[in-house]
Amino acid sequence: MLALDRLKLALAQARRESSLVGVMFLDLDNFKHINDTLGHDAGDNLLIEAARRISSCLRGTSTVARLGGDEFLVILPGLTGPEATSQVAERILKTFAPPYLLNGQEVFVTTSIGISVFPNDSDNSGTLLQHADAAMYQAKHKGKSAYALFAPEMTEVSHERLQMESLMRRALEQKEFELYYQPIVRTESGQLCSAEALLRWNNPGMGMVMPDRFIPLAEETGLITPIGEWVLREACLAAIRWKESTGTDIGISVNVSPRQFRDPGFVDTVMNALKASGLPPQQLELEITERLILDNTIETADILRQLDQSGIRLSVDDFGTGYSALSYLKSYPFDTLKIDKSFVQDVMKEREDASLVKAIINMAHSLGLSVIAEGVEEEAQTHFLQQEGCDYSQGYFYSRPMPENEFQEWLKTNHRAL
Numbered sequence: 224m225l226a227l228d229r230l231k232l233a234l235a236q237a238r239r240e241s242s243l244v245g246v247m248f249l250d251l252d253n254f255k256h257i258n259d260t261l262g263h264d265a266g267d268n269l270l271i272e273a274a275r276r277i278s279s280c281l282r283g284t285s286t287v288a289r290l291g292g293d294e295f296l297v298i299l300p301g302l303t304g305p306e307a308t309s310q311v312a313e314r315i316l317k318t319f320a321p322p323y324l325l326n327g328q329e330v331f332v333t334t335s336i337g338i339s340v341f342p343n344d345s346d347n348s349g350t351l352l353q354h355a356d357a358a359m360y361q362a363k364h365k366g367k368s369a370y371a372l373f374a375p376e377m378t379e380v381s382h383e384r385l386q387m388e389s390l391m392r393r394a395l396e397q398k399e400f401e402l403y404y405q406p407i408v409r410t411e412s413g414q415l416c417s418a419e420a421l422l423r424w425n426n427p428g429m430g431m432v433m434p435d436r437f438i439p440l441a442e443e444t445g446l447i448t449p450i451g452e453w454v455l456r457e458a459c460l461a462a463i464r465w466k467e468s469t470g471t472d473i474g475i476s477v478n479v480s481p482r483q484f485r486d487p488g489f490v491d492t493v494m495n496a497l498k499a500s501g502l503p504p505q506q507l508e509l510e511i512t513e514r515l516i517l518d519n520t521i522e523t524a525d526i527l528r529q530l531d532q533s534g535i536r537l538s539v540d541d542f543g544t545g546y547s548a549l550s551y552l553k554s555y556p557f558d559t560l561k562i563d564k565s566f567v568q569d570v571m572k573e574r575e576d577a578s579l580v581k582a583i584i585n586m587a588h589s590l591g592l593s594v595i596a597e598g599v600e601e602e603a604q605t606h607f608l609q610q611e612g613c614d615y616s617q618g619y620f621y622s623r624p625m626p627e628n629e630f631q632e633w634l635k636t637n638h639r640a641l
């Protein structure tokens with residue numbers, strides 16, 4: 224409230240002096256992810272340090288306020304030209320470059336900045352804030368650690384976001400979500416052993432929406448919980464249908480997002496999906512990303528243990544792309560490592576990638592874990608992986624993700640299937 228009052232005063236003064244006022248909206252990038260993985264205490268320390276860094280870039284007449292969550296407002300009064308706001312924004316981005324020390328770990332945190340200027344963009348404090356917010360989303364969209372000056376067409380972007388959120392709220396009822404399935408095969412024989420369920424959103428207006436476009440928003444809004452529940456239920460039922468049509472057990476892998484995992488009802492949701500479908504727990508594998516595991520809280524360990532004890536398989540997804548704190552591999556009950564496709568794709572071209580993949584396979588095996596290579600696209604890669612004893616493979620070489628009817632067809636017609 225003090226900040227908004229100061230903004231009004233700054234506008235009144237600027238009117239008298241015919242000067243400009245810069246309004247900046249800052250949002251830390253991936254803050255939720257820090258909270259989710261390192262815990263709320265680390266998140267709070269980060270906010271304090273971030274506030275200190277922002278303040279260090281400003282003159283005494285400026286105001287910094289935390290608006291809530293990881294959002295900060297900066298008021299720059301008495302400017303002589305709009306370009307001064309860009310200079311401040313660049314200083315702030317620079318001061319965010321060094322890592323933060325949280326729980327004894329170095330963590331890199333960036334910020335996205337949206338800027339509006341009085342009187343160029345609006346002469347009203349509320350509208351200036353809205354415009355700075357819209358510009359901030361534009362900065363996030365640029366790839367984060369960026370700033371953007373408000374432009375009139377940006378109000379459409381924030382409108383689009385709101386619209387996407389409301390469409391997503393209705394998508395479950397309207398049955399617009401669909402699961403695609405990508406085969407996971409034994410590297411040695413090429414035979415199918417399981418499939419990864421991948422979420423797609425089929426919206427009449429937007430067409431086919433890929434998860435990277437809507438999952439972050441689903442996490443932000445909490446919609447990930449009902450969506451994730453639907454995915455688990457559907458995926459288990461699909462595995463049962465495949466058993467009925469082929470007479471063979473085919474496992475199913477389901478991706479779990481950090482927010483979904485942290486939901487207090489998560490374990491129950493998984494158990495209910497198994498019970499409702501009749502799928503044996505050994506045939507369900509939950510894929511968990513490294514960044515989720517790094518949250519060393521008792522709850523994480525406890526949830527993983529409960530899932531493990533019920534017989535469900537657990538895998539580390541995108542292995543090698545996160546913080547790769549290897550100690551969790553011995554303390555948590557994982558069954559499988561999925562080597563990220565960024566390593567697999569260059570095993571034939573880059574000696575270093577080949578060495579890394581080899582090392583990961585050896586390490587996993589000596590810890591009693593099996594290994595899935597993701598993103599296998601060429602035959603030569605399969606030979607390499609066979610030679611190195613990689614247990615399972617997944618990728619376009621075998622098959623793209625397919626909608627269920629195609630997957631069923633693939634099961635019937637492909638010699639690799641069974």
Ligand SMILES: [Mg+2]
Nearest residue numbers: 419478510540
């Ligand atoms: Mg996955």
